[in-house]
Amino acid sequence: xxxxxxxxxxxxxxxxxxxxxxxxxxxxxxxxxxxxxxxxxxxxxxxxxxxxxxxxxxxxxxxxxxxxxxxxxxxxxxxxxxxxxxxxxxxxxxxxxxxxxxxxxxxxxxxxxxxxxxxxxxxxxxxxxxxxxxxxxxxxxxxxxxxxxxxxxxxxxxxxxxxxxxxxxxxxxxxxxxxxxxxxxxxxxxxxxxxxxxxxxxxxxxxxxxxxxxxxxxxxxxxxxxxxxxxxxxxxxxxxxxxxxxxxxxxxxxxxxxxxxxxxxxxxxxxxxxxxxxxxxxxxxxxxxxxxxxxxxxxxxxxxxxx
Amino acid sequence: xxxxxxxxxxxxxxxxxxxxxxxxxxxxxxxxxxxxxxxxxxxxxxxxxxxxxxxxxxxxxxxxxxxxxxxxxxxxxxxxxxxxxxxxxxxxxxxxxxxxxxxxxxxxxxxxxxxxxxxxxxxxxxxxxxxxxxxxxxxxxxxxxxxxxxxxxxxxxxxxxxxxxxxxxxxxxxxxxxxxxxxxxxxxxxxxxxxxxxxxxxxxxxxxxxxxxxxxxxxxxxxxxxxxxxxxxxxxxxxxxxxxxxxxxxxxxxxxxxxxxxxxxxxxxxxxxxxxxxxxxxxxxxxxxxxxxxxxxxxxxxxxxxxxxxxxxxxx
Numbered sequence: 095x096x097x098x099x100x101x102x103x104x105x106x107x108x109x110x111x112x113x114x115x116x117x118x119x120x121x122x123x124x125x126x127x128x129x130x131x132x133x134x135x136x137x138x139x140x141x142x143x144x145x146x147x148x149x150x151x152x153x154x155x156x157x158x159x160x161x162x163x164x165x166x167x168x169x170x171x172x173x174x175x176x177x178x179x180x181x182x183x184x185x186x187x188x189x190x191x192x193x194x195x196x197x198x199x200x201x202x203x204x205x206x207x208x209x210x211x212x213x214x215x216x217x218x219x220x221x222x223x224x225x226x227x228x229x230x231x232x233x234x235x236x237x238x239x240x241x242x243x244x245x246x247x248x249x250x251x252x253x254x255x256x257x258x259x260x261x262x263x264x265x266x267x268x269x270x271x272x273x274x275x276x277x278x279x280x281x282x283x284x285x286x287x288x289x290x291x292x293x294x295x296x297x298x299x300x301x302x303x304x305x306x307x308x309x310x311x312x313x314x315x316x317x318x319x320x321x322x323x324x325x326x327x328x329x330x331x332x333x334x335x336x337x338x339x340x341x342x343x344x345x346x347x348x349x350x351x352x353x354x355x356x357x358x359x360x361x362x363x364x365x366x367x368x369x370x371x372x373x374x375x376x377x378x379x380x381x382x383x384x385x386x387x388x389x390x391x392x393x394x395x396x397x398x399x400x401x
Numbered sequence: 402x403x404x405x406x407x408x409x410x411x412x413x414x415x416x417x418x419x420x421x422x423x424x425x426x427x428x429x430x431x432x433x434x435x436x437x438x439x440x441x442x443x444x445x446x447x448x449x450x451x452x453x454x455x456x457x458x459x460x461x462x463x464x465x466x467x468x469x470x471x472x473x474x475x476x477x478x479x480x481x482x483x484x485x486x487x488x489x490x491x492x493x494x495x496x497x498x499x500x501x502x503x504x505x506x507x508x509x510x511x512x513x514x515x516x517x518x519x520x521x522x523x524x525x526x527x528x529x530x531x532x533x534x535x536x537x538x539x540x541x542x543x544x545x546x547x548x549x550x551x552x553x554x555x556x557x558x559x560x561x562x563x564x565x566x567x568x569x570x571x572x573x574x575x576x577x578x579x580x581x582x583x584x585x586x587x588x589x590x591x592x593x594x595x596x597x598x599x600x601x602x603x604x605x606x607x608x609x610x611x612x613x614x615x616x617x618x619x620x621x622x623x624x625x626x627x628x629x630x631x632x633x634x635x636x637x638x639x640x641x642x643x644x645x646x647x648x649x650x651x652x653x654x655x656x657x658x659x660x661x662x663x664x665x666x667x668x669x670x671x672x673x674x675x676x677x678x679x680x681x682x683x684x685x686x687x688x689x690x691x692x693x694x695x696x697x698x699x700x701x702x703x704x705x706x707x708x709x710x711x712x713x714x715x716x717x
Contacts (some may be wrong), residue, residue: 150540153546214435218432223425224436233441241691243450247688381535383526
């Protein structure tokens with residue numbers, strides 16, 4: 095690296111060294127212009143990136159005749175809730191409310207299972223010394239990189255022989271067994287950041303691992319638990335392959351599978367309703383995002399770096 | 402990836418020997434008890450199935466009849482199967498073009514946003530949003546509608562005098578549309594890049610400015626090397642994920658991989674073979690080939706990383 099003239103000084107972040115002869119006001123205007131350009135460019139990019147989402151929402155309120163064809167506009171004079179009314183009717187005698195309930199059951203089950211199993215297992219990796227820990231930790235990391243397609247066929251065969259196809263058990267059992275190594279890893283990283291003196295002190299007071307975990311670690315791990323809950327909810331909500339493999343009766347379908355059925359049956363005859371149902375299916379995710387933005391984005395940026 | 406932790410390893414200044422070993426025994430028991438959920442899952446849902454699918458890949462198992470050992474037949478016929486070769490081609494195209502484009506977009510926008518200006522949080526969230534919904538069935542449906550014949554994308558392009566005649570139905574255009582779908586989800590790697598950029602000390606850039614370095618030289622000599630561990634992480638994870646794209650391809654092609662096989666992604670073909678034709682031995686061979694290929698790529702990434710990934714002196 096280049097040698098530096100300045101010693102370890104707190105980096106002067108705000109005021110750039112203004113050229114001597116420039117009056118202060120001028121550099122201020124220059125700064126303002128630069129900042130305006132930045133915002134114009136950034137906003138233009140945001141508009142471009144969000145256009146598909148906005149198009150989806152706008153289309154869900156438009157009559158069919160205005161969705162296809164020469165209609166790039168997001169606005170219409172004929173906005174209505176008709177598409178949503180059709181979408182809520184559901185498919186093949188099953189109400190869309192049922193699909194929502196199914197998605198919710200699966201997602202809540204996934205959150206409960208993942209939070210429990212991942213935090214318990216992570217405690218072992220992060221806080222207990224036992225022979226084989228390093229080896230198992232390495233294997234856990236390796237499963238992060240493993241294409242899961244290599245396990246779905248035997249899993250399916252076993253569940254089929256146990257008569258569990260077309261139940262939620264194959265979709266949930268992995269959550270209760272910390273199969274999403276990503277979350278275990280996230281929690282291990284988080285727990286390692288907590289001071290070791292905490293459990294030392296608790297041990298001196300005679301606390302065992304169960305108490306250290308339950309009354310010291312868990313409360314302190316709230317941010318990691320929240321990130322895990324949010325992500326496991328959203329992943330379960332959006333999951334398509336799992337339900338596609340295991341569920342056969344429409345009464346048990348979660349939304350993504352119901353959407354596929356809807357697409358198959360209407361096949362672009364009712365575009366508006368199809369898109370309205372897509373919006374409904376994403377609604378909880380969007381609400382989650384608006385409410386928990388901070389946690390979600392922060393979670394991604396810290397978890398990513400720890401890799 | 403890092404090895405076992407050092408933080409909680411406190412080799413106690415040992416009071417009495419027997420007490421220490423008793424504690425160690427208790428720790429071992431407690432360790433495996435707490436590890437149980439993961440360990441059970443690891444054995445029952447990962448290791449066991451991996452071994453079975455390796456075995457199945459050498460059989461003609463079809464879910465209804467007992468598996469019969471056929472040696473390497475599945476692997477041999479894979480390479481004579483035109484649809485399989487096509488799925489490899491489609492997936493490679495997607496990985497080789499989609500991933501670098503996505504990461505380039507992520508890095509460019511992260512650098513644009515890396516300042517102390519107002520509105521950072523808003524921009525970051527707005528750009529991140531597609532990553533959260535991009536792989537869903539809903540977005541696949543929307544994408545299909547937007548890129549349909551005379552859909553809004555076509556209309557928008559024809560405004561500039563570009564007439565492509567639809568994307569969804571045109572085998573030459575579907576890949577472009579799938580790549581755009583993945584590039585659209587640049588937000589997740591962008592957020593990670595942004596966090597990495599913030600770690601680069603500002604005085605490095607100031608010193609470079611004093612030495613008269615322009616933006617290109619600053620990028621090549623400061624940003625790139627300082628960010629290289631993050632670039633490596635993103636590149637590895639995004640590449641591995643790209644191999645596994647499924648839901649979007651399934652929805653956009655009605656589960657068929659069309660038109661003309663142009664969206665027959667590897668995992669889609671695997672699904673069709675395994676769960677539509679019930680040729681589970683064949684599909685298992687495909688799955689294992691995927692594992693081997695991803696493993697080799699990961700290995701190559703790690704080997705070559707020594708020459709371009711720089712970890713700062715105090716490895717953290």
